[in-house]
Amino acid sequence: MTDAPLRRFAFDDELTIVTAAEHRERLLAALGDSHGVRLDLSGVSDLDTAGLQVLLLARDEGARLGLPVEFSEPSPAVAEVLALTRLEL
Structure with a gap:
């Protein structure tokens, strides 16, 4: 494992069914191109179950990749x- 800094990934709008697919693709790409990610959730204005699934997917994909x-x-x-x-993320 490396001491490289985590890539910051910020959400600056809602994380809902309307935006979940777009955020999912961007997040998976960021995770694949990094040594790990730090998700800045301070800008999330609304979160529904689709958005929550994106966050859980990121956690699980990171674990799968060892990131x-x-x-x-x-x-x-x-x-x-x-x-x-x-839930605790």
């Missing part, structure tokens, strides 16, 4: 969904 995936600065929208679902 770190960190979640940072969850917005109130993200924190609310995580509390409702009792």
Whole structure:
């Protein structure tokens, strides 16, 4: 494993069924081209189950590839969904 910095991946809008497919593709590409990613969730204005699936996919894909995936600065929208679902990312 290398000490290379994690690639920052920021969300700056909603993470919902409307945007999930686009974010999924960008996120998987970022993960594949890096030593791991740090997901900045501070800009997520809305999160639904499709968006939550994207975050869980990133976590699982990172584990599969042996790459770190960190979640940072969850917005109130993200924190609310995580509390409702009792998930910890």
